[in-house]
Amino acid sequence: MLERLNEAMAHIERHLGQRIEVAELARIALTSEYHFRRMFSALAGMPLSEYVRRRRLTVAAAEVTAGERTLLDIAVRHGYGSTEAFTRAFRALHGVGPGEARRTGAALRSQQRLSFRLVVEGSGSMRYRVVEKPEFRLVGRRARVPLVHQGMNPAIVEFIRGIPKETVARIAALSDQEPAGIVNVSDKVADDRAEGSELDYWHGVVTGADAPADLDSTTVPAGTWAVFETAGEFPAAVQELWRDVFTQWFPSNAYRSRPGPEISRNRLSADGTQVDAELWIPVERAAA
Template sequence: MLERLNQAMEHIERHLDQPVDVVELARIAVTSEYHFRRLFSALAGIPLSEYVRRRRLTVAGAEVLAGEESLLDIAVRWGYGSNEAFARAFRAVHGIGPSEARRTRAALRAQPRMSFRLVVEGNTSMRYRIVEKDEFRLVGRKARVPLVHEGMNPAIVAFVRGIDQETVRRMEALSDQEPRGIVNVSDDLAGSRAEGTELDYWHGVVTGADAPEDMASLPVAAGAWAVFDSSGEFPQTLQYLWRDVFTQWFPSNPYQTRPGPEISKVRVSADGRQADAELWIPVQRA
């Protein structure tokens, strides 16, 4: 998998001055466009579009300093229709405009070419199982919240605290299948998974029952789920598990994500410091 991802990275470099063809990149990596975008963001830490933008402006920066071509020629080559558009993008990456950079021979910022390699850290293994589930519903309350990579998410904390205990009890009574009890669900995430991008957060249950009038419902298609579990400090154990699934498990296993919500069940200790976490990711054979 990593070898195919690196072949896709080489393709990006060979066609850096052309529009990004994600369909072709996914074909090279032998995966879906959907999975390629998510896997790249998880491994690289930035969205694919942002990486390509930085790489283009890194090469453009070298051409600006070389002084052999007009700024407009450089701008057009790298996909900008005017000097003004090029200058705005250039300044966003380098902190200085191209004209000033050329005149003063300023120091610029560079985005190195990226490649992926396997680094073995520690001696722990990931516990997982594959579960086939029929169609079901998520029933509960939902809110649109920003994505937070580390630490508590204040928007989610405030949302959950606003759900009264009677509503929670009625939710729990609807739970009739795995994962049982109250679950936390992320859906409709931006492909980049960048910090601050929004997602639908659900606080509810997995069920075959209809939703009460005061609750939302999300139908979920039948399919396979990869189920992971981990224990440790809260909330890091779940956040690190999420990270490790996408950066370690997917690159080394013959599965890819498929569209669908990501479900987590967390049991927090009485003092709020430790947690047992279970993560359900919709998958299909690669």
């Protein structure tokens, strides 16, 4: 898998001045577009689109300072339709415009070319199981919130605090299957999973029951789920589990992620500092 990812990285380098199709990168990596985006963002720590933008502007910066081409030529070579669009993007990354960079020799930022390699660390193992789950419903309260990669998500905290206790109790009573009890669900996440992009967040239950009219509900088709367990400090343990699933488990197992709600069941200690958690990720068998 890592060898194929590195071939995809080489394809990006060869086509920085052209439109880069995620479908082609996924074909090279022998996986789906959805899983390629998820794997890349987990391994690289940034969305694929952001990496491509930074690489283009890094290469463009070298041409700007060399002074051998006009700024318009450089803009067009790297996929920008005008010097104005190029200048805005250049300034956003480097902190100065290309004209000023050429005149003054200002310090610029560089996005190094990424390559992936396997690093073996320790002898720990991940606890997981694979579950074939029939169709079910998510029932509870839903909100559209921004994505936060690290630390508490203030929008989610405020949303949960705003749900009356009696409503939470009614929701919890509908739970009749795994994962049991109140769960936290992320769904309809933006493809690039950029910080600040939006997702549907659910505070609800997994159930086969019909939803009361005053609660949100959606039907989830039957499918395969990989279920992971962890325990530790909250929320770091849960966020680290998300990272480890995509950086360690998927590259070592014959599965890939597929579109669908990602479900987290957290059981907090009395003081809210420790957690026992399960993470349910929708998966499918990877192509041989």
